[in-house]
C-alpha cells in the first residue's frame with residue numbers, strides 16, 4: 001500500500017487506515033479472537049494507522065475494550081510489523097449506561113491518558129486525540145491537559161476530533177497539533193463547508209475522516225445507485241473503494257479510517273489505494289454528493 005505521512009514530518013502510515021469502533025460498540029461484535037484476526041489482516045495489508053478510543057465499548061463498565069483488543073492484536077504481530085503500526089486513541093467521552101457523554105475536564109483527561117496507556121500496554125501513546133469539545137469545560141483547558149501529557153512523555157503526537165476551524169487555530173496555540181478527525185463522507189460533507197478541511201490544508205495537518213463510508217449502518221448500502229454505482233461499475237471495483245479513493249483524492253494528508261469487524265471489509269477497503277479516479281470522475285462524484 002502507498003504510504004502517507006501523518007501531517008508533514010509525521011510518521012509514515014498506509015494511506016488507508018482502520019477504525020476499531022465496530023469491533024466494540026455493536027451488540028453483535030466479534031469475539032476477541034476474531035477481532036484480533038481482523039486487525040492482524042489489516043496490518044498485513046498495510047493498513048498501519050489504527051484508530052481507537054477509550055469510549056469504544058458497550059458502556060463504562062468496560063471502558064478501554066477496543067484499546068485492549070488493539071493491545072492483544074499488536075502482541076500477536078511479528079515484531080517488524082508491530083513496529084509499523086501507529087495507534088491513535090482518544091479521550092474525552094464517557095459511556096454511562098451506554099450513552100455518549102462528554103467529559104473534557106483536565107482531571108478526567110489526565111486519568112483517561114493513564115488508563116489508555118494501561119489498556120494499550122504501552123508507555124507512550126503514538127497519537128492522542130481529544131475526542132470532542134465539552135461545552136461545560138473551556139476548550140483550552142481540555143487541550144492543555146493533553147499537551148501536559150505530551151510534555152510528560154505519555155503521548156507522542158496530539159490530535160483533535162470534532163472541531164471547527166477556529167478550535168483548530170486555538171488548539172495550535174496550546175499544543176503542536178498534527179491531525180484532525182471529523183466526520184466526512186458522501187452523505188456528510190460538512191468539513192468541505194465549515195472550513196475545517198481547508199484549515200488542515202493551510203496548516204498541513206492530517207485529516208482523518210470518521211465514518212468515511214457513512215457509518216456502521218450505512219456503509220453496506222452506499223453506492224447502490226447514482227454516480228458512485230456508475231463509477232464502481234466502470235472501474236470494476238466496489239463502491240466502498242470508490243468512496244475511499246475519493247477521500248484520498250481530496251488532500252495529500254487525508255487518511256480515511258474505515259471501520260471493520262470482518263476480514264472481508266478490510267480486504268476490500270485496503271484495495272481502495274489502487275483505485276485511480278480521473279478528474280472527471282472526482283467531479284462527477286462531487287456533483288452527485290452535493
Ligand SMILES: NC(=O)c1ccc[n+]([C@@H]2O[C@H](COP(=O)([O-])OP(=O)(O)OC[C@H]3O[C@@H](n4cnc5c(N)ncnc54)[C@H](OP(=O)(O)O)[C@@H]3O)[C@@H](O)[C@H]2O)c1
Nearest residue numbers: 019021210211212213214215219258259260261262265268
Ligand atoms: N472521532 C469520532 O467522534 C468518531 C465517531 C465515529 C467513528 N470514529 C472512527 O471512525 C471509524 C470509522 O467510522 P465507522 O466505523 O463509524 O463507520 P464507517 O467506516 O463509515 O463504516 C463502518 C462499517 O463499514 C463496513 N465496511 C468497511 N469497509 C467496507 C467495505 N470495503 N465494504 C463493505 N463494507 C465495509 C464495516 O462492516 P463490518 O463491520 O461488517 O466489517 C463497518 O461496520 C470508526 O471505526 C472509529 O475509529 C470516530
